[in-house]
Amino acid sequence: MTTPRAVWRFADWVLSADASGSDPFYVAECTTCGDASEGAEEREAPEIWSLQHAGRTGHTGFRNIVISFSRASLVEGSR
Template sequence: MTPRAVWRYADWVLTADTSGSGPIYVAECTTCGDASEASEETEGPEVWSLKHAGRTGHTGFRNIITSFSRASLAEGRR
């Protein structure tokens, strides 16, 4: 008997993972590359950006937001 492969296709969905912390925010200067500390609130990186601009004259910033998700099988397709 020749072995056969069995393929099983399933639908997956991606949802926000709320089991841990919320999004993580960081601001990064686009001139020199310095960055704020990571924070669960937007205020810290925003204040860091304003202080950095005041100290250096750098005015461009990249806002980096890391969120988390989880893949799971779609309901009714197990």
């Protein structure tokens, strides 16, 4: 009867911006009431939404959310 053996392989990975994916995506969210702007590919639209929301509600705190995309790839020669 043979005993099972494990084979371990280690490799180095790197994370970088995904140039083949979408551009960053921007959203603003009110920290008082939780309302949020629509997402946009330019940061100006969520900024304008924040100012308009502040004018309508008096809420002054906002969370600026930037969603970007990345891709993991194996470093050459790391196996």
